[in-house]
Amino acid sequence: MIELAIGIDIGGTNTDIGLVNPDGKVLQRKGLKTQEYDDPKLYVRDIAEAIRDLLLENDVKTIAGVGIGAPNAHFDTGCIGADTANLRMKKEIPICEMLQRILNIPVTLSNDADAAALGEHIYGGAKLMQHFVTITLGTGVGSGIFVDGRLIHGHGCMAGELGHAIVNPLSDRLCSCGRKGCLEMYASARGICQTYREEAAKGEFPDTFKGAELTCKDVGEMAVAGDPLALKAYDTTAYWLAIGMANAASFCSPEAFFLMGGPTRAGEALLQPLRRYFAENLLYIYKDKISILLSQLQANDAALLGAAALIHLK
Amino acid sequence: MIELAIGIDIGGTNTDIGLVNPDGKVLQRKGLKTQEYDDPKLYVRDIAEAIRDLLLENDVKTIAGVGIGAPNAHFDTGCIGADTANLRMKKEIPICEMLQRILNIPVTLSNDADAAALGEHIYGGAKLMQHFVTITLGTGVGSGIFVDGRLIHGHGCMAGELGHAIVNPLSDRLCSCGRKGCLEMYASARGICQTYREEAAKGEFPDTFKGAELTCKDVGEMAVAGDPLALKAYDTTAYWLAIGMANAASFCSPEAFFLMGGPTRAGEALLQPLRRYFAENLLYIYKDKISILLSQLQANDAALLGAAALIHLK
Numbered sequence: 001m002i003e004l005a006i007g008i009d010i011g012g013t014n015t016d017i018g019l020v021n022p023d024g025k026v027l028q029r030k031g032l033k034t035q036e037y038d039d040p041k042l043y044v045r046d047i048a049e050a051i052r053d054l055l056l057e058n059d060v061k062t063i064a065g066v067g068i069g070a071p072n073a074h075f076d077t078g079c080i081g082a083d084t085a086n087l088r089m090k091k092e093i094p095i096c097e098m099l100q101r102i103l104n105i106p107v108t109l110s111n112d113a114d115a116a117a118l119g120e121h122i123y124g125g126a127k128l129m130q131h132f133v134t135i136t137l138g139t140g141v142g143s144g145i146f147v148d149g150r151l152i153h154g155h156g157c158m159a160g161e162l163g164h165a166i167v168n169p170l171s172d173r174l175c176s177c178g179r180k181g182c183l184e185m186y187a188s189a190r191g192i193c194q195t196y197r198e199e200a201a202k203g204e205f206p207d208t209f210k211g212a213e214l215t216c217k218d219v220g221e222m223a224v225a226g227d228p229l230a231l232k233a234y235d236t237t238a239y240w241l242a243i244g245m246a247n248a249a250s251f252c253s254p255e256a257f258f259l260m261g262g263p264t265r266a267g268e269a270l271l272q273p274l275r276r277y278f279a280e281n282l283l284y285i286y287k288d289k290i291s292i293l294l295s296q297l298q299a300n301d302a303a304l305l306g307a308a309a310l311i312h313l314k
Numbered sequence: 315m316i317e318l319a320i321g322i323d324i325g326g327t328n329t330d331i332g333l334v335n336p337d338g339k340v341l342q343r344k345g346l347k348t349q350e351y352d353d354p355k356l357y358v359r360d361i362a363e364a365i366r367d368l369l370l371e372n373d374v375k376t377i378a379g380v381g382i383g384a385p386n387a388h389f390d391t392g393c394i395g396a397d398t399a400n401l402r403m404k405k406e407i408p409i410c411e412m413l414q415r416i417l418n419i420p421v422t423l424s425n426d427a428d429a430a431a432l433g434e435h436i437y438g439g440a441k442l443m444q445h446f447v448t449i450t451l452g453t454g455v456g457s458g459i460f461v462d463g464r465l466i467h468g469h470g471c472m473a474g475e476l477g478h479a480i481v482n483p484l485s486d487r488l489c490s491c492g493r494k495g496c497l498e499m500y501a502s503a504r505g506i507c508q509t510y511r512e513e514a515a516k517g518e519f520p521d522t523f524k525g526a527e528l529t530c531k532d533v534g535e536m537a538v539a540g541d542p543l544a545l546k547a548y549d550t551t552a553y554w555l556a557i558g559m560a561n562a563a564s565f566c567s568p569e570a571f572f573l574m575g576g577p578t579r580a581g582e583a584l585l586q587p588l589r590r591y592f593a594e595n596l597l598y599i600y601k602d603k604i605s606i607l608l609s610q611l612q613a614n615d616a617a618l619l620g621a622a623a624l625i626h627l628k
Binding site: 072131150152161162164177178246253281283284285290 | 395445459462466469470472473476479481482483562564569595
């Protein structure tokens with residue numbers, strides 16, 4: 001009998017917890033606000049409670065286990081490392097051990113972006129691909145790199161930090177990692193908002209935003225509605241993302257990039273300039289050989305599904 | 315019985331042909347000037363002649379075969395692709411088939427930088443490493459990427475083009491690939507000469523070079539001798555190379571980088587600023603975990619030895 005599993009996607013803003021069936025369908029989900037927690041004990045307690053609720057509400061007696069995708073995750077030790085950018089909990093979190101002690105079922109951990117790549121490969125658009133890169137745009141920018149039919153891990157399982165490739169060495173945008181000019185400072189939700197504000201300050205296009213505090217969702221919705229300033233912000237975002245992707249291509253020669261995360265909801269406002277800048281900046285040997293696609297999993301479920309799949313692969 | 319093999323390292327400037335024993339010792343070598351050839355037939359004929367001479371002069375009756383490392387090589391088809399940067403022969407060269415027809419022994423082909431990585435792994439400083447990157451500085455800048463115990467190939471065997479990662483998007487240095495700001499435009503022999511001339515034009519340090527035409531070897535020798543302008547040129551070279559390496563690290567989390575090729579003969583004039591800039595620009599999670607080493611094979615033989623090893627792996 002193939003069992004149900006719990007997949008957890010830990011992001012800087014939200015923690016998504018889903019009950020997943022073997023076909024990759026999320027039967028039900030719960031959410032926590034990651035940023036509300038500075039105590040790992042309370043955080044893990046609330047995750048365990050959400051899992052219990054999911055099982056009770058769906059009348060599930062047994063599951064294969066819990067798979068977690070998280071930033072700065074060490075799948076060999078089951079810990080989220082210390083000083084993780086975008087998390088308020090700054091000490092190392094032995095999340096597998098903590099959750100296992102409460103629930104008494106197997107728990108596995110993987111880098112969130114690696115889990116996303118695995119989800120895309122097992123359930124999504126990369127099913128038949130041997131070489132692809134997933135890029136998750138969100139609070140940060142994560143990536144999973146699949147080459148020659150395998151996810152690459154690297155020394156200490158720390159490969160795939162494309163968000164911290166320096167795309168603009170002359171930038172003055174300070175990243176949460178302490179350096180300047182990282183891709184994350186342009187292609188994350190925060191980066192897109194900053195680009196919008198910088199473009200607004202230039203005064204070339206009128207700033208029509210009327211809310212109290214600008215979010216990336218606002219910029220995306222304005223771009224979709226055709227607002228020139230928001231479109232310009234997405235155009236600049238696309239330029240730096242294209243540089244990062246062209247560089248990634250010359251590293252691993254993928255068949256496709258899969259984009260996921262909130263900022264991709266802007267759709268063609270992002271994809272159209274992205275495809276143009278990518279073509280302009282791509283090394284000629286890869287010309288017309290690399291697709292840029294959106295994650296083909298519902299509602300950006302790749303990380304959650306990949307995390308759930310982990311438990312079956314263990 | 316383990317047999318001798320021929321290893322060939324095809325560079326933009328020189329073609330090195332060596333008779334290699336199973337311990338990775340180059341027993342004898344011959345050289346051709348790659349740039350003198352625009353006709354593949356003549357080029358392959360002269361390679362075959364050099365091989366015959368090597369076998370005759372060493373009284374060798376049988377060899378395992380010939381392994382070739384070349385730029386823009388397709389190991390699945392045995393061809394050097396069309397329009398290879400740094401080669402005057404611009405049509406596709408079915409070099410394996412051509413050479414095999416003349417010599418009647420097995421011939422295999424691999425990307426030159428991949429061959430170098432393999433050589434470093436089998437005979438050199440990366441013997442015990444599961445994760446490393448080799449960077450060959452020469453007419454161009456090549457790289458071989460070894461992750462999780464394997465060389466990565468990517469779609470169409472075109473992974474590992476680190477020399478064409480854009481490290482400075484705002485640069486006006488036009489690369490042979492048609493784009494601007496590639497690592498190759500800073501860390502290749504040509505790039506280093508250009509940096510020297512640009513620094514000379516600033517007039518900050520006196521230009522003491524007296525020869526007719528500046529070569530990278532000149533800049534290297536002047537740097538080793540302590541010439542301030544040459545040291546400044548190597549400092550700038552180190553900066554851009556460090557950005558490229560820091561970005562590569564966030565991609566694949568290596569244990570070490572191995573540098574090889576002519577410009578590395580400047581030794582500490584390159585390595586000292588390189589280590590400093592690399593540490594400054596490296597994502598904190600890799601801090602103190604990645605070594606920068608010179609190729610530990612004699613006289614930069616990595617590509618030649620790796621190419622020879624190919625024939626045994628086939």
